[in-house]
Each structure stands twice: as structure tokens, then as C-alpha cells.
Amino acid sequence: MGRTDTASRLIDAPIDRVFAALIDPEALAVWLPPAGMTGRFEHFDARPGGGYRLVLTYAEAPAGGGKTTVDSDVVEARFVAIDHDERVVQQVDFTSPDPAFAGTMTMTWAVTAVDGRTRITMTAADVPPGISADDHAEGMNSSLSNLAAYLLAPRHR
Known part of the structure; x- marks a missing residue:
């Protein structure tokens, strides 16, 4: 059993709008990539048993390179559960030749209505050891900030 990382944020939007942004590939491509990255889905099937392949590209390649290529991280994901609202x-799973990024991480995005x-709350269980806790926390919090900004944009209200 690996490390568990958590990030949480209160967003000024009703639960149905927040939840919709968790399973809409167009919304996810905008808010999920942390600062300094862009995302593109190669396929997306939002249902239990479905999944997606997401290519995250760095604006500037990190010194040690990305997890998959010099300037990218590729994520293969399977939906285990989608419980509305x-x-x-x-x-x-990260596609990587480096064993430090091997293993399956379980991501749970839980939403709760608050006034x-x-x-x-994003919880990542069994985080591969190659992912620094500080970098992961920064990335998760960046994604949550992006989600809040996405939902506050006039076209998404």
C-alpha cells in the first residue's frame, strides 16, 4: 500500500454543476491539467468499466523530463464508480518506462453540498513513489483552482 495524497476546495457552484464537470471530457480537458500543462483526450467513456487516455503536455519540459516522454505524461484511467452528485x-496508471511511476493509483473525487x-475532495491512494508528495499536492490544488475558475467563467454558469 502506497502513500495517499488529498486536496480539497470549496467551490462557489452547486453540486450538480461541479459533478457534471467531473465527467465531461471537454470540461476536464480545461480544468484537470495543472498549471504549466495542457490536456488532450485520445478517448473518453464516462461509465463504470469505461475509461480514458489523457495526454498531458508540459509548456516547458521539466529538467528530468515527463513521465512518458521528455514533455508529456500519459494517463490511462478506468472508471470504477460514478455515483451522481x-x-x-x-x-x-501512468504510461512510463520508469518503474518509479508504475502501479495503479486510485483517484476518488468526492463532492458534498455546503450551503x-x-x-x-480529491484523494489519491497508492501514489507511485516517483511522484513527489509536494509536486502532487501542488498539482492537485492547481487542478482544483482551475475547476473553480472554469465553473465561475460566465459561459459555464
Whole structure:
């Protein structure tokens, strides 16, 4: 059993809008990539047993390179559960030749209504040892900030 990382944020949007952004590939491509990255889905099937392949590309390649190529991380994910207005559970694997990034990480995105707003909590269990705890926390918090900004944009209200 590996490390578990968690990030949480209260978002000024109702739970149904927040949850919808968790399973919409167009929304995810905008908010999920952390600062300094862009995302592109090669396929996406939001149902238990379905999944996706996401290519995350760095604006500037990190000194040690990405997990998959010099400037990218590729994520293969399978949806384990999609419980409307409650949670999304995914099993996530990085495509990488480096064994430090091997293993399946379980990501749970849980949403809770709080006075017309929504608390979203991201929990990553069994985080591969090659992912630094500080970098992961920064990335998860960046994604949550992106989600809040996405939902506050006039076209998404």
C-alpha cells in the first residue's frame, strides 16, 4: 500500500454543476491539467468499466523530463464508480518506462453540498513513489483552482 495524497476546495457552484464537470471530457480537458500543462483526450467513456487516455503536455519540459516522454505524461484511467452528485472513482496508471511511476493509483473525487456551494475532495491512494508528495499536492490544488475558475467563467454558469 502506497502513500495517499488529498486536496480539497470549496467551490462557489452547486453540486450538480461541479459533478457534471467531473465527467465531461471537454470540461476536464480545461480544468484537470495543472498549471504549466495542457490536456488532450485520445478517448473518453464516462461509465463504470469505461475509461480514458489523457495526454498531458508540459509548456516547458521539466529538467528530468515527463513521465512518458521528455514533455508529456500519459494517463490511462478506468472508471470504477460514478455515483451522481457524490463521487467519481478511477484507477489510474501512468504510461512510463520508469518503474518509479508504475502501479495503479486510485483517484476518488468526492463532492458534498455546503450551503449552495460544493466541497470537492480529491484523494489519491497508492501514489507511485516517483511522484513527489509536494509536486502532487501542488498539482492537485492547481487542478482544483482551475475547476473553480472554469465553473465561475460566465459561459459555464
